[in-house]
Amino acid sequence: MTGVQLADRRPRSRRASQQDGPGVPARRAALRLLDAVLRRGQALEAALDTAARELDQANDRALAHAIAAEVLRRLPDLDALIDSATARPLPGDAKARVALRIALAQALMLGTPPHAAISTVLPLVDGGPRKLVHGVFGTLMRRGATLPAVPTLPEAVAERWRTAWGGDMVAAAARAIAAPPPLDLTLKNDDAPADLGGVALIPGHRRLADHAPVPQLPGYAEGAWWVQDIAASLPARLIGAGPGRAIDLCAAPGGKTLQLAAAGWQVAAVDISESRLARLSDNLARTGLAAEVIARDALDWAPPAPVDAVLLDAPCSATGIFRRHPDVLHRVSPALIEDAAVLQERLLARAVDWLRPGGTLVYATCSLEPAEGEAQIDRLLASRSDFAIDPVRAEELPVGISAAPQGWLRLLPGTIEADGGCDGFFIARLRRAA
Structure with missing residues (x-):
């Protein structure tokens, strides 16, 4: 050839x-x-x-x-x-x-x-x-081209959020997307490593502006803390301290499981993703905390007996974490939001029946879409007379964050903006009648 x-x-x-x-x-x-x-x-x-x-x-x-x-x-x-x-x-x-x-x-x-x-x-x-x-x-x-100091949001996103929350929220979201956010850490104990630095916005928290790579920060190898936006830390905080049996549903990658374990709960961490649960297991090993890790679809699984607390951080559009994951601004559509809302409703309908009388359920989504937050709780309360909102109290929250009149939390762009902001979240705490 x-x-x-x-x-x-x-x-x-x-x-x-x-x-x-x-x-x-x-x-x-x-x-x-x-x-x-x-x-x-x-x-x-x-x-x-x-x-x-x-x-x-x-x-x-x-x-x-x-x-x-x-x-x-x-x-x-x-x-x-x-x-x-x-x-x-x-x-x-x-x-x-x-x-x-x-x-x-x-x-x-x-x-x-x-x-x-x-x-x-x-x-x-x-x-x-x-x-x-x-x-x-x-x-x-x-020409000396430059970018505007405040970015422009995609028009479809801006219009959806303007309809839901008004122009001030859209303006705050545009300011929030301008740069990556600070790094938040949740401490296993209230005492941080002496040389960690940063500021605390609530006990058990540190916020770092400039920092070394995460594995090089003081206390990482010893398991003294884990990375978790301050908004994402609030659902587990609202469960309170153990002892008792708790389920962290849709648990991976595990920050809330770690919080519940550190607060004295006997935790079952349930998630459908084995690969994401591997990260949870790694963090349990690093921090020396204990939880039962269960790789199951929550729609096909149930606990063997009623529990004292359920934390459902439901799968969602994740539009609330756009500061760290700007891809959500471009790939999340109304159809995706609708599909997520259907799954959330099904998960909530199962989770409420796992609680003992007098038990606590915290529902959360890192979403800025009312269909994934307020609408879910309104629908649940309309169908379940044995559940009621357990209002979030001011002393449970960082300064600058307050509950809505309904007793739940709605964290929007602009919340604690002067301190570096936080992710967008919806969080509601409910109590089952005794």
Whole structure:
């Protein structure tokens, strides 16, 4: 077969990565991440392993994730810049547009020198409009392009939240998306490691603005704390202290299980995902806390006997965690919210029957959608006369957070904003009649 060149049958992505120059594979992974979120509707974290499969170094994976997250954080503003420098708008899914988003996010948000930002994305459009990408980027850099101090939310999201909560909430959400939030830690005991630093917004809590990588922080190896947004820590706090038997339903990755165990409860942590429960087991081992870990679908499982407390942090759209996971702004649709609400109603209907008379149920979602919060509790109370709201008291909460008139908590963008904000959450505590 002399003189015949055999076709290279390796996957194109692998051939490309082997030919890429320095820095390009991380940008190629960022492009895959954006495609996974914007075209296929995947969560950013769930898509990372596949998108970054060719990256061997942790810092390259982190860079790919950071680039994609920053693009998603400022997508409408990046697209407005691109459209201002083209004669005709590029299609939304055009590779040239995605490459320009990646280059601009690096230059305008991550501090990458412009020559490095453009040189590492041009290989992403090999066989495509390289001159267009180079020309648009160069035009914007010569103009001194900048992004607005307050980002623009996707219009569909802004309109949905404006209808539910008003314009002030939308403005606060736009301010909140401008930068990643601070790091919150929940302490196993009220005493923090002496050199941990940070500020406490409530006993058993630390908030760090600037910090080293999490595994390098004081007390990590000793299991003195775990990462948990202050809003996410409130549902377990509202259960109170043990002893007694408690179920943490949809428990993974386990922050609330750790809280309940540390508060003296005998905890059964139930979740359908074995891989996520593995993280919970790792955290139990690191902190020296104990819980029964059960890998089951809550719709097919029930405890052997009634329990004293149930914490249901239900699967939801997760729109409340958009500060840390900006992909939810672009992949969560009304249909997804409706599907989540149906599942939440089914889970609530099962969980209430697991409580003994006088027992406590805390229902929570990290969602900013009324269908996943207020509407669920209104529906439950209308159908179950043996349950009533147990109002949240001011002394149970951090300064700056207060209960709604109905006795539940609705945490919106703008809540404790001066102290660094918190995730969006709905939390209701109910008591079963004795």
